Amino acid sequence: MSKNSFFFNLSDQLSGWRLVIISILMLVGAGVLYYFNQLGQALQDRETKYATLYAESVRFFIEQGLDSPCDYTFVSEVIGANESIPAILVSEGEAINAVNIAELTDSTRTFTEEERKKFLDEKILAMAAEHEPIEIDLLEGQRGYLYYSSSSTLKELKFFPYILLATFLVFGTLAFIAYSSSRKAEENRVWVGLAKETAHQLGTPISGLLGWIAVLREFDGFDQSIGDEMEKDVYRLETITTRFSNIGSVPTMKEENIGKVVEETTLYLRRRISTKIEWFVANTLSPDINNKINRHLFEWVIENLCKNAVDSMAGVGELYVTIYEKPNGKVQIDIRDTGKGISNANQRKIFRPGFSTKKRGWGLGLTLAKRIIETYHGGKLFIKQSELDKGTTFGIIV
Template sequence: MFKQYIGWRFVLASIAVVIIGATIWFVSSLSRKIQEEERKKVATWVEANRELLQSDSETNLNLAVDIVTNNTTIPLILTDEAGNILDSRNFDTTLIREPQFLQKQLKAFKKQHPPFIMEVDARKNLYNYIYYGDSLILRQIRYYPYIQLIVVALFIGLALFAISSTNRATQNQVWVGLAKETAHQLGTPLSSMEAWLEILRENESNASITAELSKDVDRLKLITERFSKIGSVPQLEETDLIAQIENMVAYIRKRSPQKVQLTTHSDEDELTVMISPPLFDWVVENLLKNALDAMEGKGKIDINIQNHPTYVTIDVADTGKGIPKMNFEKVFKPGFSTKKRGWGLGLSLARRIIEDYHRGRLYVKSSELNKGTVFRILLRK
């Protein structure tokens, strides 16, 4: 399915490139033809001016006057041999009044087209030079496809953003529905387990069994509470962040291999922040479990908590196999997993909890293959 999706994207992109290329080629060809026609018009205009200067025939003069006066689109600048501007045509009168405007236009015209030379007085060897630029129509045609492509690109960008937002909203609805249904389904057996646990407590000989069962039931209740909070805005509470993290570390430490060392570091004894304890525990648990999986039974996990003026950072550093830099963002996408039996939802949910509910950030701070990874949680005060 994924390869098919990529294939269709490639085909559509290829068609778009062909259309864009064909459009640019056609407009370029058309602009070259118009440019050649304008050059012929300027040449005719020069000949008409020469005729006005040299001819005595009234018929020829009338024709020359018509040719000269009919040119209202191609901008022209007339100079002498020394480069002094003698006359100009087809410029905005308000712009001509600006200092150095014609000089700047003359400099630009010299780069665009070679000038026409008009003989003024053959005996005195006097000549004038006619420089010309592209007409407004030619400039519009030349830049039209690029403007069109920008507009189309903006439209496609907005369309893709809308589609992405719609897909994300649909995905969120599916996740919320799945989470709430899971919480609902867990509720019934939990109630039954609590009832059976009370019955077992009536016999004092079952004290050791009921103590462990009680922990597992409490754990299931916590998981159910986490799932039930997905999709709804959680109530953030003032919580001692250090104590909250140490409790989760103690829970994971009992269930991790003996060759794994978990350590918490902080310069403060107490650090109060606004969090949702059940959801935040879920994030820390996911990060610690990912670190354990990456180390494959041995290594070290360090949790560094740092207090800053406007925010708090929690770095979870492991000595596992590391993450390639190209996968720093992919690890947070639903479905991405390096484990054979992984669903690829843990880190994705963790990021949503931090960014959507706590207005913080969760990202890969650094990673080196076969040396370890550091995940950072940033919580704003």
């Protein structure tokens, strides 16, 4: 497989930039995660120190006793300042104090003594799994333990970088879709303009050719059969001009018998393509089965697929065209050649603009064919089967 050099270079440039952008985004994402991880760790260390200070304040308060002349102002402020870190003080296996437990301060929820004890036991287990409890010396040689967990702010902070990255990802995806749509629209306008200008430029010489054929017919001894074939080719040019004119416009659809259209198209091609190609056309459609199609564009698709098949066989081989009705009422056309086939890797690229099996050309034939069938006719164009050195079958369903 080969690509046209213009599209090849453009594709390489875009792929290179894409890799650079993806690498930068990955580095930014990794940097964001690292920064917030470090920030979260610093806040976690701070809360651990604060919990330790809180535990020491509780120990000092209990150790001095209520009747002590000591000034408890600072200690009371330390204990009262803890408004965010959930903590439970345990002595002798029993919870003797709990602070900043949202469920216990919820006025809409009430606990029985048994429910409260069970709830605190579960909370203590959860806190123990999260942080190592802080040991406190209590009165008369007793030992207490302060269990605590991270504040809700710190817990929410752990999810913040992922939310931030997800937000960037969503906005980045939307921006990419908008850019991609804009670029495709611009490309479509260029190709549509080129096609219509080509059709316009062909109009005058085609009219001139018809006039010259009429003049030739007036000469004695002129072989009229030659004139008939010349007219067929000129009318074919008119058909091609009409096809180019229809690009970018909503085509006019008419009821046609697809089998008849395909037969007429292949008959025309047989006389103008290598005589070393054997044609086998099988049409099992009933004459009264009609579908709404644009004849000029549909013929273009058949012609394009048949010419591609001939090229893949290097002008020597067999070409099978089968037209039949599917059980669901759709019409299917299979075009099979005995050419070189298409590799699995290239089958995914074959319909991309600029990708071609030929050394010459823009690589737009199959792209336009797929658009004509799927966009204008609501059908499907696909590779039904392909095997290297044995041939390829293209399928059309309309």
